[in-house]
Amino acid sequence: MSVLVMKFGGTSVANLDRIKRAAKRVGLEVAKGHDVIVIVSAMSGKTNELVGWVNETSPMYDAREYDAVVSSGENVTAGLMALTLQEMDIPARSWQGWQVPLKTNSAHSSARIEEIPTDNLNAKFGEGMRVAVVAGFQGISPEGRITTLGRGGSDTTAVAFAAAFGAVRCDIYTDVDGVYTTDPRVSDKARKLDRIAFEEMLELASLGAKVLQTRSVELAMRYKVRLRVLSSFEEPSDEAGTLVCDEEEIMESNVVSGVAYSRDEAKMTLLSVADRPGIAAAIFGPLSDAGVNVDMIVQNISEDGRTDMTFSCPTDQVRHATKAMEDAKEAGDINFARLDTDTNVAKVSVVGIGMRSHAGVAAKMFKALRDENVNIKVITTSEIKVSVLIDRKYMELAVQALHDAFELEKAGS
Amino acid sequence: MSVLVMKFGGTSVANLDRIKRAAKRVGLEVAKGHDVIVIVSAMSGKTNELVGWVNETSPMYDAREYDAVVSSGENVTAGLMALTLQEMDIPARSWQGWQVPLKTNSAHSSARIEEIPTDNLNAKFGEGMRVAVVAGFQGISPEGRITTLGRGGSDTTAVAFAAAFGAVRCDIYTDVDGVYTTDPRVSDKARKLDRIAFEEMLELASLGAKVLQTRSVELAMRYKVRLRVLSSFEEPSDEAGTLVCDEEEIMESNVVSGVAYSRDEAKMTLLSVADRPGIAAAIFGPLSDAGVNVDMIVQNISEDGRTDMTFSCPTDQVRHATKAMEDAKEAGDINFARLDTDTNVAKVSVVGIGMRSHAGVAAKMFKALRDENVNIKVITTSEIKVSVLIDRKYMELAVQALHDAFELEKAGS
Numbered sequence: 001m002s003v004l005v006m007k008f009g010g011t012s013v014a015n016l017d018r019i020k021r022a023a024k025r026v027g028l029e030v031a032k033g034h035d036v037i038v039i040v041s042a043m044s045g046k047t048n049e050l051v052g053w054v055n056e057t058s059p060m061y062d063a064r065e066y067d068a069v070v071s072s073g074e075n076v077t078a079g080l081m082a083l084t085l086q087e088m089d090i091p092a093r094s095w096q097g098w099q100v101p102l103k104t105n106s107a108h109s110s111a112r113i114e115e116i117p118t119d120n121l122n123a124k125f126g127e128g129m130r131v132a133v134v135a136g137f138q139g140i141s142p143e144g145r146i147t148t149l150g151r152g153g154s155d156t157t158a159v160a161f162a163a164a165f166g167a168v169r170c171d172i173y174t175d176v177d178g179v180y181t182t183d184p185r186v187s188d189k190a191r192k193l194d195r196i197a198f199e200e201m202l203e204l205a206s207l208g209a210k211v212l213q214t215r216s217v218e219l220a221m222r223y224k225v226r227l228r229v230l231s232s233f234e235e236p237s238d239e240a241g242t243l244v245c246d247e248e249e250i251m252e253s254n255v256v257s258g259v260a261y262s263r264d265e266a267k268m269t270l271l272s273v274a275d276r277p278g279i280a281a282a283i284f285g286p287l288s289d290a291g292v293n294v295d296m297i298v299q300n301i302s303e304d305g306r307t308d309m310t311f312s313c314p315t316d317q318v319r320h321a322t323k324a325m326e327d328a329k330e331a332g333d334i335n336f337a338r339l340d341t342d343t344n345v346a347k348v349s350v351v352g353i354g355m356r357s358h359a360g361v362a363a364k365m366f367k368a369l370r371d372e373n374v375n376i377k378v379i380t381t382s383e384i385k386v387s388v389l390i391d392r393k394y395m396e397l398a399v400q401a402l403h404d405a406f407e408l409e410k411a412g413s
Numbered sequence: 414m415s416v417l418v419m420k421f422g423g424t425s426v427a428n429l430d431r432i433k434r435a436a437k438r439v440g441l442e443v444a445k446g447h448d449v450i451v452i453v454s455a456m457s458g459k460t461n462e463l464v465g466w467v468n469e470t471s472p473m474y475d476a477r478e479y480d481a482v483v484s485s486g487e488n489v490t491a492g493l494m495a496l497t498l499q500e501m502d503i504p505a506r507s508w509q510g511w512q513v514p515l516k517t518n519s520a521h522s523s524a525r526i527e528e529i530p531t532d533n534l535n536a537k538f539g540e541g542m543r544v545a546v547v548a549g550f551q552g553i554s555p556e557g558r559i560t561t562l563g564r565g566g567s568d569t570t571a572v573a574f575a576a577a578f579g580a581v582r583c584d585i586y587t588d589v590d591g592v593y594t595t596d597p598r599v600s601d602k603a604r605k606l607d608r609i610a611f612e613e614m615l616e617l618a619s620l621g622a623k624v625l626q627t628r629s630v631e632l633a634m635r636y637k638v639r640l641r642v643l644s645s646f647e648e649p650s651d652e653a654g655t656l657v658c659d660e661e662e663i664m665e666s667n668v669v670s671g672v673a674y675s676r677d678e679a680k681m682t683l684l685s686v687a688d689r690p691g692i693a694a695a696i697f698g699p700l701s702d703a704g705v706n707v708d709m710i711v712q713n714i715s716e717d718g719r720t721d722m723t724f725s726c727p728t729d730q731v732r733h734a735t736k737a738m739e740d741a742k743e744a745g746d747i748n749f750a751r752l753d754t755d756t757n758v759a760k761v762s763v764v765g766i767g768m769r770s771h772a773g774v775a776a777k778m779f780k781a782l783r784d785e786n787v788n789i790k791v792i793t794t795s796e797i798k799v800s801v802l803i804d805r806k807y808m809e810l811a812v813q814a815l816h817d818a819f820e821l822e823k824a825g826s
Contacts, residue, residue, distance in 0.1 A: 016466060016469055016470055019470070050489065053429060053489075053493055054492070054493070054496060056429055057429055057432070057493050057496045057497055057500065058496040058497070058499060058500050061496055062495070062496060062499055062506075064506070065492045065493075065495045065496045065499070065506070065507055066492070066496075068488060068491070068492040068495075068507050068509070069488070069489050069492035069493060069496075071488075072485040072486075072488045072489050073485075075481060075482070075484075075485045075488075076463065076466075076482050076485050078481070079467070079478045079479075079481040079482035080466055080467070080470050080478075080482060082475070082478045082481075083467060083470045083471040083474055083475060083478045083479075083482075084470055084471070086471060086475055086478070087470065087471050093475075093477070093478070094478055094481050096481070096559075098511070099557060099558075144512060145512070146509075
């Protein structure tokens with residue numbers, strides 16, 4: 001018996017016609033001999049409606065009640081999908097999180113999965129059930145209350161089921177047809193990748209490519225779950241979408257796999273900070289406490305015992321960051337002459353596992369940007385990524401130039 | 414500790430404002446010192462939407478999936494009601510059927526309640542919870558699947574909780590302000606009853622007074638649950654609504670409590686039926702098999718071994734009844750000359766537990782109708798009810814005449 005996990009997002013089950021279309025795809029996989037676990041989201045718009053009601057009722061809501069309300073959307077889709085499959089003469093039934101049970105901790109509205117016992121579903125597969133339709137995004141706490149998994153929860157549910165059942169693959173159906181070398185709206189040379197390594201996908205996901213939630217990719221990487229991202233609006237085909245997999249499964253790949261960007265970045269600089277041991281902690285501790293997601297950090301060379309400290313964060317966190325810095329200054333924890341904020345910046349990154357074994361990627365990147373007269377404000381690097389902060393107006397230009405420089409329109413070069 | 418059960422129907426929780434208004438009523442009872450169990454329906458319209466989706470997906474649906482889908486509406490209201498109460502600083506939490514657990518049999522979509530263990534809720538009441546908000550209409554089967562209780566399920570849930578917890582009373586909030594001596598739209602002399610006996614309410618409910626579902630009244634009668642019907646749109650008051658209770662609690666009452674009517678009746682007559690032992694079974698067996706709810710039955714005096722058999726049923730079952738009779742004739746099970754159908758009839762009934770000890774109610778009824786020249790087509794009686802079938806055009810006239818004849822505009826006469 002081989003188990004396949006298929007996950008359908010909100011737009012793929014937005015109405016009864018779409019549910020029927022999704023069910024036909026499930027039918028194709030059943031016909032191939034798979035036992036299928038289908039994870040469904042709520043019909044698109046439903047969860048937002050429910051969240052709106054909760055917020056209007058109780059702005060500082062009890063997360064346990066939030067979860068009880070918000071999880072109901074997935075239950076509806078799960079039942080309707082099971083009925084649709086039954087109409088196609090496929091033995092199917094729906095499962096709510098507590099029925100599986102998908103056990104989580106008690107961190108309501110952002111719970112973590114602790115265990116998915118396979119007994120209940122396997123017993124039904126043994127009795128002839130071919131499809132288990134599971135309501136995504138939800139589980140049950142040790143106290144017996146309904147939990148939800150937070151943002152990206154349905155993708156995470158799908159990967160967790162694939163890991164628990166040793167699935168041959170986890171297919172994530174969404175409204176895009178795969179992972180691209182860059183955003184097709186920015187470069188018409190963008191090419192769909194057939195395969196991408198977990199690590200690369202993680203960097204791309206965290207850089208704002210919204211195809212998969214970071215958390216589900218992390219989980220897939222840890223349990224080596226082969227993840228396929230594909231569109232539920234394309235004709236079914238074995239070559240559809242992009243396979244996110246272990247790098248060992250990728251025979252030939254470009255040094256650089258993709259160019260990512262993030263538009264909503266802000267650059268903040270603390271000028272003339274007293275440079276003393278512990279100053280970094282004194283700055284970034286309060287920022288962290290204020291919930292600011294600091295991304296890049298650069299410290300200038302110190303002069304006369306003073307230095308400049310630059311960091312980037314999402315634009316919508318600038319207000320919190322400013323307040324945290326001013327409060328810290330007032331409390332005497334840090335001392336700086338001025339705080340400069342530049343919200344007209346963007347981050348552009350090149351990502352690729354090939355960088356580990358190839359030198360010169362950063363140099364090639366900087367040259368390509370220089371050739372277009374794009375000034376680099378901040379640089380950070382990781383093992384498989386180089387990111388730069390530039391003026392936002394050059395963002396598209398930079399993405400196109402880098403896509404060309406690394407010849408990403410060609411496969412496996 | 415005294416427990417009060419309060420049930421709010423779909424129109425009473427139709428939107429966030431209405432939920433807030435309902436929560437305020439709960440707050441008043443909490444302030445009086447009650448621990449409260451609130452039973453909620455789905456926001457009005459929601460269940461119909463879900464049922465519509467199920468029917469469109471699968472006309473001959475799997476009732477287990479129907480239940481999984483349709484029960485979700487109540488879960489949403491339960492969570493929102495709990496949040497609303499918390500905003501009022503009242504310790505509250507929501508409970509879904511399986512969390513209580515409300516145990517039912519496996520008759521999906523019309524399940525019967527088997528047991529409501531009180532441990533879980535009582536433990537929380539012991540910890541300081543003041544209100545348990547329970548999703549109505551739903552339970553859990555021995556197989557661990559979600560069941561729904563069918564029509565009137567939320568009223569039944571409320572009464573069952575009141576019985577299990579020995580509640581002081583079960584308040585059913587609806588969009589009418591109580592039980593009337595007759596339909597106020599038919600007679601402007603209709604008077605709200607302060608109290609009515611279970612038996613009377615049962616007769617009125619089954620006669621088409623849509624205030625309470627028969628099933629919930631039966632359950633209340635069996636467990637002697639004091640049931641109060643009242644409007645959630647009126648100012649709160651201790652005298653509001655109508656108390657449905659044991660007749661021993663009703664000190665003084667009219668001989669007749671109310672005049673009920675049912676507009677959608679049809680009279681069917683099998684002419685010249687061979688009168689032999691077993692003929693009634695041969696006629697009413699097939700009708701029952703065809704799902705026809707036969708109400709009144711009259712057999713004429715036999716002549717020359719043949720008789721006429723008249724019965725009434727709801728208008729929308731005439732087609733099924735006709736087919737059942739013709740099939741039985743074709744099969745040779747019965748023999749009749751002709752089947753006459755009159756769909757222009759209505760049923761008018763007087764109901765009252767006082768009839769048990771007072772003779773002459775039927776005679777007074779017939780006289781009142783004769784005085785208005787209303788011809789009686791069929792008569793049936795029970796211990797506390799006399800019903801007649803008349804031409805539909807006289808229905809309002811008859812109701813008004815009977816209301817006057819029994820002086821129902823006056824209390825306790």
